[in-house]
Amino acid sequence: MTSGSITxxxxxxxxxxxxxxxxxxxxxxxxxxxxxxxxxxxEVFMEPFAGGGAASLTAIFENLAxxxxxxxxxxxxxxxxxxxxxxxxxxxEEILNFQISLESVREVLSRDxxxxxxKAFQAILRNRxxxxxIMAPGASLMKAGENGRGLSSRxxxxxxxxxxRSIYEFRQRITFFKADAFDLIPEYLDNETTVFFIDPPYxxxxxxxxxxxxxxxxxxxxxxFALMTRARGDxxxxxxxxxxxxxxxxxxxxxxxxxxxxxxxxxxxxELLISPRPKSTVAVSCLSAFQTREVKQExxxxxxxxxxxxxxxxxxxxxxxxxxxxxxxx
Ligand SMILES: C[S@@+](CC[C@H](N)C(=O)[O-])C[C@H]1O[C@@H](n2cnc3c(N)ncnc32)[C@H](O)[C@@H]1O
Numbered sequence: 001m002t003s004g005s006i007t008x009x010x011x012x013x014x015x016x017x018x019x020x021x022x023x024x025x026x027x028x029x030x031x032x033x034x035x036x037x038x039x040x041x042x043e044v045f046m047e048p049f050a051g052g053g054a055a056s057l058t059a060i061f062e063n064l065a066x067x068x069x070x071x072x073x074x075x076x077x078x079x080x081x082x083x084x085x086x087x088x089x090x091x092x093e094e095i096l097n098f099q100i101s102l103e104s105v106r107e108v109l110s111r112d113x114x115x116x117x118x119k120a121f122q123a124i125l126r127n128r129x130x131x132x133x134i135m136a137p138g139a140s141l142m143k144a145g146e147n148g149r150g151l152s153s154r155x156x157x158x159x160x161x162x163x164x165r166s167i168y169e170f171r172q173r174i175t176f177f178k179a180d181a182f183d184l185i186p187e188y189l190d191n192e193t194t195v196f197f198i199d200p201p202y203x204x205x206x207x208x209x210x211x212x213x214x215x216x217x218x219x220x221x222x223x224x225f226a227l228m229t230r231a232r233g234d235x236x237x238x239x240x241x242x243x244x245x246x247x248x249x250x251x252x253x254x255x256x257x258x259x260x261x262x263x264x265x266x267x268x269x270x271e272l273l274i275s276p277r278p279k280s281t282v283a284v285s286c287l288s289a290f291q292t293r294e295v296k297q298e299x300x301x302x303x304x305x306x307x308x309x310x311x312x313x314x315x316x317x318x319x320x321x322x323x324x325x326x327x328x329x330x
Contacts, residue, residue, distance in 0.1 A: 015061060017080065017124055017163045019133040019154060020052025021213040024199055026261055027238065028058050030273065031197065034236055035064040042233065043193035044069055048181035049219075051077065055197040060170050065195070071177045071184045073216045076126070076135060078178035079119035085176055087117065088168030092161035094121050100152045105129050105141070128154045136215045182223070189230045196235035200224060202245075221245075225252045228276070237274040249274045 012028045024031070035042065045065035047056045049072070056068035072078045083091050094117075098104065109126055113119045123135060129151045130139045142151060167174070177184055181200070188194040201217040211217050228235055229252050239245045241258055249256045255278045258270040 013061075015057040015163055015166065016052040016054050017084070017160050017167075018052035018077075018127050020054070020127075021133050022199070022201070023052045023054055023133075024238065025052075025054045027259070027271070028054060030259060031055050031058055031236070032062065032064065034234075035059060035195070038195070038234060040193070041065060042195040043067065044188060044191065044195070046185070046188050046194055046196045047071070048185050048196065048198060049200045050081070050176075051199070051214075053081070055199070056174065057167065059197075060173050061166075066173065068174045069177070069184070069188070070174065071179050071181050073178070073180050074135075074214065075178060076119055076123035076215075078176070079116050080123050081176040082116055082178065083120035084164050084167050085171045085174060088164050088171075090117060091120055091124070092164045095124070095160050095164070096157050098125070098157070100129075100155050102151060105151055124160070125155075128160075132213075134213055136213060136217075138212060182220075182227070185227055186230075188233075189227070190232055192232040194231075194233040196228070196231060196233065196237075198224070198228070198235060198237040200237075200239075202240050202242075221248060225249070225254070229253065231276065235276060239272045239274065241270040241272045245272055245274075 042065040045059040046069045050070035059065040200219040203211045
């Protein structure tokens, strides 16, 4: 199923201090629509592959979930989140006071910082001055940069400081773990008021971009899908469109939908959104039926009944469609 139109990213508030490779700012309208259509506001919005955290920040800033739990394995990316949530003023001031030049950038990037603060500042600088925001080994510095402004073309000290301080304002509602997603996800599976936004690096076929984008790019996707069949709460997984992913989703009884996106070369591509229930017109009071393991198959009578709302046995009082019933095709 294909739906939606390409998001104009300029219309979505940028809240993350990262310009994250594979970042999901463009998916924010979908994430909002998903959360708003839930029968109740989730207690926890869990983002186990957090990266730049665009989804968690949306959930918290827009009050679409009570709390966010972010998990990231990369220690440099993690350092930025840890310092923002504990020591935001220091990081903001360090950014405001940094005099950017080729020499100063090279000097900071050549350091081997031991402190969390040092790691965080180096990581955010690296993210802003390397091509495509790539922080993994092997990435190089931007040369011409935006409008020929070179290294400073993505270094906006005031904006970064403001974003960092804004996130700090919400620190009571954001918990960050430097950890492996596979260790943290199981702790939340039994809680039906936790929803998961899952955006893992995807490198199947050996030719996907994820391999050079992140230091941690190997994920056992089969194990991840198997884990998510145990989730009592709702989830949205997002993947590159690929036949093997669609096949894996079908095998686990999940539903898929393609949404259009643009890559950095402005070519239209599709992203695959995976969920435990169909995303067409679903009656909200039936949602819990989709959230249990037994009813993830489309042919299951309760799922079918909820979809066409004819079965007298299923109570579906209120309907809140969140995808266009007549989706555009691309
Ligand atoms: C596709 S990116 C997420 C981008 C994010 N959704 C955003 O909008 O910025 C995937 C992230 O997962 C992290 N990662 C990879 N393996 C992980 C694991 N086992 N546990 C936690 N994080 C992991 C990578 O370091 C990377 O930051």
